[in-house]
Amino acid sequence: MSGILFIVSTPIGHLDDITRRAVDVLAAVDWIAAEDTRHSQRMLDQLGIRNRMISCHDHNESQRSDELVSRLLGGEQGALISDAGTPLISDPGYRLVRACQEAGVSVVPIPGASALLAALAAAGQPSDRFLFEGFVPAKGATRQQAIARLAGLSVTSIIYEAPHRVLSFLETLKSLVEKDREITLCRELTKQFETIRRGPVAEICDWVASDSNQRRGELVLVLSPQVHSSAWTEKDEALAKTLLAELPVSRVAKILAAHTGLKRQELYVLLEEMG
Incomplete structure (x- = not known):
């Protein structure tokens, strides 16, 4: 019998x-x-465990997967862990899991801690629907586009950000969202200097700018949903569906912006969700 790969949090x-x-x-x-x-x-x-360690990271996962699958097919039992939290959440591992599944090796999750879920639970933001963004691009136009897209979402968004980039993220976001839009900054979750603070984006941005300690350690940001304007009506939605059957989203957003007075970016996100 083949062994089992355990995905251990x-x-x-x-x-x-x-x-x-x-x-x-x-x-x-x-x-x-x-x-x-x-x-x-x-x-x-610290746990008193001295089993053999094998490296498996972004740069060697494809090659390493063949070796590990071979070991598992030979009857060995293996575990995959990440640096912290649940493996595969913004971390390597999915290639190994796929290789095991394709080879007929059982993959068994061992649930546990996750910064994503810990932050969502403590953020005080709507949690019935949410988007996990992970890390946004580090620089350039793709970074700006990613932040703009998050600013227009009507669901709670969870973002991982590097400490040396968190202030620039908040500054960019502040320029794109309404003044009462909230964000929760979760820093060093479960550690000695754990910090969780919720407030308007501008307020959190100013706080991070004034306190360099908030630009250290592991960070998770939880952005509240955008509340779409009440100017959007059922008739507008019916019109949007009719237009989407014939035209691309960008063109429909432009037409509806002129028709409703809503921002084209806001409409674009709304239309993508409808589609």
């Missing part, structure tokens, strides 16, 4: 957040694949 900060099942699995497997073996070994040392 590890703490995002506080070591006590690891589950008993995760500890048992990590102690029992033949090897543990990790993005940064030196970083992960420190956590495993």
Whole structure:
């Protein structure tokens, strides 16, 4: 029989957040694949686990997957972990999971900590629907376009951002959103200097600008949905559906902007959601 690949969630900060099942699995497997073996070994040392470590990261995952699948087909048990939290969430791993599935190897998730869900739970923002953006591009036009797209969404958005870029992100966002649009900054979740603060984008931007401590550590931003103007009516929606059957979204947004007085960017996002 082939072995099993366990996808094991590890703490995002506080070591006590690891589950008993995760500890048992990590102690029992033949090897543990990790993005940064030196970083992960420190956590495993604290847990008293000394199993073999194998590196598996963005630059070697494709080649490493063949080796690991071969080991699993030979009956070994393996675990995949990330530097922190749940593997594959803005981290490597999906290629290995696909290779295992295609080879008939069982893949078993061991749920646990996730910065994404921890931030959403503590943000005080609507959580019935949300978009996980992950990291936006680091620079250039694609970064500006990504932030503009987030500004126009009618669902809660969750963004990971590097500490040295968080202020520029907030400054750009401030120029695009209405003054009462809220964002929650979650920093160093579960760690000693955990910070969670919700407020208007402009207020949070000014706070981060004035306090350099808020530009350190691991950051998650939770942006509230855009509330579409009440000028949008059921008749407008019916017209939009009719136009979308014949015209591209960009053209329909332009027509409806002239018809309703709403911003073209706002309409573009609304129309994409309809489509």
